[in-house]
Amino acid sequence: MSAAPTWDPGQYLRHAEHRARPFTDLLARVPLLPRDAARIADLGCGPGNVTVQLAERWPTARIxxxxxxxxxxxxxxxxxxxxxxxxxxxFDHADLTSWTPTETYDLIVSNAALQWVPGHLDAFPVWLDALASGGTFAFQIPNNIDAPLHALMRELAATARWKERLADVLRPEDSVHGPLAYLDRLARLGCDVDVWETTYMQLLAGEDPVLDWATGTGLRPALTALADDPEARDAFVAQYRDLLREAYPTEPYGTVLPFRRLFAVARKRA
Incomplete structure (x- = not known):
């Protein structure tokens, strides 16, 4: 992938409820932490709207x-x-591709961010070393890179008109691994591991809601790459919109966007 995408918090938050629900489901499986006054890191916190859930559950923690x-x-x-x-x-600035903990944490958590971190499996040993005994590393990531939402975007970017400008810009197909890969890596690192997947049948409202969803996340790299050419950007978005309309038809009750997510909760053995 090329340079990091430019993010639009307002666009991202347009679907805040759907984006926050998996984090709620993830936290429900996090066990008791080693200390009441816990130290917690939220990796890839975005606008902070879901980090607030950590504060609500652990009000004595330093997060x-x-x-x-x-x-x-x-x-x-x-x-x-x-x-x-x-x-x-x-909140603080950190690049997860190079983030190295400098203190001990009771919980390291990440919500829909690791898919943007190439080689994130290789970071797990360092992050787990920073966990207190009995601490937890928990994350959820979208596991739908093969869905039309992403596949159509990649196919369009690879066509003759766009491949020169968008080659290697979008998230690759191997940006997320299978559930067994995460379970195996975390278990071999000495954790008690719980890994599962859930497909959310997200019911979206409004005109071209799947495009609206993608504009807040997966489409950001292409929008960033074409930012200096608004005409080309709008043309790419229009073509992608038409493909999405066919793949995700609107029904009288709204538009359904099936969205598969992968979860992992790894507790470091005492």
């Missing part, structure tokens, strides 16, 4: 959300500050 997008971090300011239980919620 830091990390992200590499200035636009996303600017939106986190409204969430940071002291917590009711005596803890604190803060």
């Amino acid at each position: 830091t959300g990390y992200d590499n997008s200035p636009e996303m971090l600017a939106r986190t300011k409204e969430h940071e500050g002291p917590l009711a239980g005596g803890g604190r919620l803060d």
